[in-house]
Amino acid sequence: MAEQTTVLTEPNQTAATGKPVIRLENVYKVYDLGEIQVQALRGISLEVREGEFVAVMGPSGSGKSTVMNILGCLDRPTRGHYYLDDVDVSGMSKTDLARIRNRKLGFVFQQFNLLSRTSALENVELPTVYAGISPEERTKRAMESLTRVGLADRAGHHPSQLSGGQQQRVAIARGLVNRPSILLADEPTGNLDSRTSVEIMDILQTLNNEEGLTIVLVTHEPDIARYAKRTLEFLDGKLRRDNVVSNRLIAHEVLKTLPTPEEQAAEDAEDNARHEKMAKSDAAK
Amino acid sequence: MDFMNTFRLALRALARNKMRSALTMLGIVIGVGAVIAVVSIGQGAQYLVQQGIQAMGTNAVFIIAGSSRAGGVRQGYGGVKTLTIDDMNAILREIPIIKQAAPSVTSRQQVVYGNQNWNTQITGTTPNFFDIRTWPVQAGSVFSDEEVDLAANVCVIGTTVARVLFADENPVGKTLRIGNLPFRVDGVLESKGQNVMGQDQDDAIFAPYTTVQRKVSGITWLQFINASAISQEASVAAVAPITSLLQERHRIRRGEDDDFMVRTQSDIADLANQTQSVMTMLLGGIASVSLLVGGIGIMNIMLVSVTERTREIGLRMAVGATESDVQRQFLVEAVTLSMMGGAIGIVFGLVGSALISNFLSWPTLISGKAIIAAAIFSAAVGIFFGYYPARKAAQLDPIEALRYE
Numbered sequence: 001m002a003e004q005t006t007v008l009t010e011p012n013q014t015a016a017t018g019k020p021v022i023r024l025e026n027v028y029k030v031y032d033l034g035e036i037q038v039q040a041l042r043g044i045s046l047e048v049r050e051g052e053f054v055a056v057m058g059p060s061g062s063g064k065s066t067v068m069n070i071l072g073c074l075d076r077p078t079r080g081h082y083y084l085d086d087v088d089v090s091g092m093s094k095t096d097l098a099r100i101r102n103r104k105l106g107f108v109f110q111q112f113n114l115l116s117r118t119s120a121l122e123n124v125e126l127p128t129v130y131a132g133i134s135p136e137e138r139t140k141r142a143m144e145s146l147t148r149v150g151l152a153d154r155a156g157h158h159p160s161q162l163s164g165g166q167q168q169r170v171a172i173a174r175g176l177v178n179r180p181s182i183l184l185a186d187e188p189t190g191n192l193d194s195r196t197s198v199e200i201m202d203i204l205q206t207l208n209n210e211e212g213l214t215i216v217l218v219t220h221e222p223d224i225a226r227y228a229k230r231t232l233e234f235l236d237g238k239l240r241r242d243n244v245v246s247n248r249l250i251a252h253e254v255l256k257t258l259p260t261p262e263e264q265a266a267e268d269a270e271d272n273a274r275h276e277k278m279a280k281s282d283a284a285k
Numbered sequence: 286m287d288f289m290n291t292f293r294l295a296l297r298a299l300a301r302n303k304m305r306s307a308l309t310m311l312g313i314v315i316g317v318g319a320v321i322a323v324v325s326i327g328q329g330a331q332y333l334v335q336q337g338i339q340a341m342g343t344n345a346v347f348i349i350a351g352s353s354r355a356g357g358v359r360q361g362y363g364g365v366k367t368l369t370i371d372d373m374n375a376i377l378r379e380i381p382i383i384k385q386a387a388p389s390v391t392s393r394q395q396v397v398y399g400n401q402n403w404n405t406q407i408t409g410t411t412p413n414f415f416d417i418r419t420w421p422v423q424a425g426s427v428f429s430d431e432e433v434d435l436a437a438n439v440c441v442i443g444t445t446v447a448r449v450l451f452a453d454e455n456p457v458g459k460t461l462r463i464g465n466l467p468f469r470v471d472g473v474l475e476s477k478g479q480n481v482m483g484q485d486q487d488d489a490i491f492a493p494y495t496t497v498q499r500k501v502s503g504i505t506w507l508q509f510i511n512a513s514a515i516s517q518e519a520s521v522a523a524v525a526p527i528t529s530l531l532q533e534r535h536r537i538r539r540g541e542d543d544d545f546m547v548r549t550q551s552d553i554a555d556l557a558n559q560t561q562s563v564m565t566m567l568l569g570g571i572a573s574v575s576l577l578v579g580g581i582g583i584m585n586i587m588l589v590s591v592t593e594r595t596r597e598i599g600l601r602m603a604v605g606a607t608e609s610d611v612q613r614q615f616l617v618e619a620v621t622l623s624m625m626g627g628a629i630g631i632v633f634g635l636v637g638s639a640l641i642s643n644f645l646s647w648p649t650l651i652s653g654k655a656i657i658a659a660a661i662f663s664a665a666v667g668i669f670f671g672y673y674p675a676r677k678a679a680q681l682d683p684i685e686a687l688r689y690e
């Protein structure tokens with residue numbers, strides 16, 4: 001095991017040096033429920049630089065999704081400031097925030113959130129519709145984006161005709177289509193099995209390495225966090241730890257060691273056969 | 286997002302639930318169809334009535350025996366015995382803007398020729414009646430003023446009477462019997478067709494009024510005076526002097542009800558118009574109610590649709606749709622629904638009124654104004670009833686919408 005790890009990981013990360021794209025300054029988020037006030041975030045300050053790959057971790061209810069909603073300009077901090085590309089967006093109007101989401105940010109959700117009975121291509125096109133791009137250009141970009149996640153051959157498929165991993169890849173393609181500088185993913189592997197999760201991490205690592213896309217993802221699983229370059233640990237609405245990942249996993253290499261779906265199926269069949277045999281011999285006795 | 290996109294999106298969303306969209310549209314289809322059909326029937330009737338009234342001559346003034354008041358001691362018109370030929374002559378003598386006048390005294394009688402038998406209306410009048418009514422003979426001639434003075438047994442007949450009694454024979458010069466009296470047929474009138482009440486105007490016989498008064502009905506008064514002024518303005522101007530002249534002659538004191546009515550052609554046109562408009566408005570109002578119900582149906586379905594598509598709305602917002610993008614999307618959807626309903630309704634209305642005029646032979650008049658109004662109205666219904674659901678969609682919080690199950 002120890003031997004393998006050295007093969008699958010790369011040396012310790014050095015602190016990122018790109019220009020800061022995300023900066024939170026003492027951000028608070030309070031949900032006022034009338035009788036009680038929920039302090040979801042309590043003074044978060046952090047910085048994410050261009051080209052970083054950050055995993056946000058922490059127990060349930062620690063404020064991970066809340067901070068992601070603020071980073072994604074879907075929500076505004078109750079107090080404090082959020083600078084996106086050095087522009088303070090904390091006080092912007094809803095319409096301006098919608099424009100920023102459209103141009104600068106890509107989203108990937110745990111539930112995929114693809115439109116049903118709509119082709120993969122059209123799902124990917126969705127953000128371009130609100131970007132004032134010509135129809136021809138929209139289709140072209142959507143196709144490019146699908147190609148980047150390796151699904152060009154599934155452009156015409158509807159979500160119901162795609163596996164979970166493929167659906168999430170379509171969702172990533174949708175997140176990339178307007179060429180955002182930051183991709184935000186809240187538990188993107190939460191609904192996927194372990195091999196598919198690694199496939200998704202492979203795509204994210206490739207985008208991060210080859211195109212310098214800044215990625216912030218939320219995950220519960222420490223294994224998934226090890227594909228990032230840096231981890232932020234939240235606890236009770238506060239940032240507890242900010243670590244550089246040592247022995248970062250390389251998804252591309254890890255995939256080689258995992259059984260392919262076909263091998264897995266063969267193995268499962270063998271298992272079943274063995275179980276059946278045992279059951280039969282039990283019955284014989 | 287540009288309009289074509291929004292529109293295509295709306296069509297797509299509606300196509301996704303075809304049955305539901307169709308049923309939702311049905312309310313508007315029925316409403317608009319009914320409005321178009323009702324208005325075209327109403328306008329057709331109105332047109333006919335106006336045509337009919339126009340045909341009486343624009344300069345016409347009618348003096349009708351009887352009171353305009355319902356009930357009371359006075360009898361209904363026609364039953365009053367005070368209007369006489371002397372009244373008519375006095376009007377012609379004293380009111381110079383009245384150019385011509387002809388009396389009318391009517392009676393229903395059994396008419397016989399050979400072995401043919403027919404019940405029809407006999408109108409006693411003078412020869413200038415046919416000038417005032419611009420109603421020439423197609424064969425023979427009209428009886429003369431001398432024959433009126435002599436109370437001669439002569440008559441002219443309408444084409445229906447001619448057809449029924451004489452079939453292929455030429456009636457001119459033949460003698461028919463009205464009651465027990467023989468009458469010589471002097472002429473056959475041209476066909477006038479139905480009047481505004483749907484009665485056959487050609488089912489009539491005209492004879493000298495003197496003959497009808499003395500020999501047929503045994504009365505001395507008139508039911509009706511058909512007068513004609515020198516112009517349309519003069520016909521209106523003549524009403525007051527005729528009224529005061531007759532009041533004087535009939536010794537009607539101040540405060541007492543008149544025993545006659547004076548009406549110009551434009552009075553009758555106005556009255557008919559009014560009745561027609563009231564009818565059209567009433568039916569149009571009923572049809573509008575169904576349009577309103579259709580609108581409520583649209584609102585209902587749009588509200589359902591917004592709820593069903595909460596996650597979609599959240600997603601669209603997350604990837605950059607602004608509030609106004611979302612609002613426009615749902616508004617365009619509602620308007621598309623209502624306008625498609627409106628378009629289908631217009632087609633149905635046109636087909637419906639064509640069928641009505643064909644099978645019931647009611648006159649219909651397709652009105653361009655009604656079609657434009659229906660189109661605008663159905664768009665307005667879509668905007669009005671789509672606004673609230675669209676507003677609701679636009680005001681969703683993207684985070685909550687994305688979490689919606």
Ligand SMILES: Nc1ncnc2c1ncn2[C@@H]1O[C@H](COP(=O)(O)OP(=O)(O)OP(=O)(O)O)[C@@H](O)[C@H]1O
Pocket residue numbers: 031033038039040058059060061062063064065066067
């Ligand atoms: N809309 C809301 N109204 C009230 N309280 C909220 C709302 N959203 C989040 N909270 C509260 O804020 C706190 C942080 O929630 P958040 O969703 O950020 O947690 P999380 O770290 O994403 O948890 P999980 O891992 O379960 O997704 C929780 O206590 C939660 O109950």
Ligand SMILES: [Mg+2]
Pocket residue numbers: 064065066
């Ligand atoms: Mg969460």
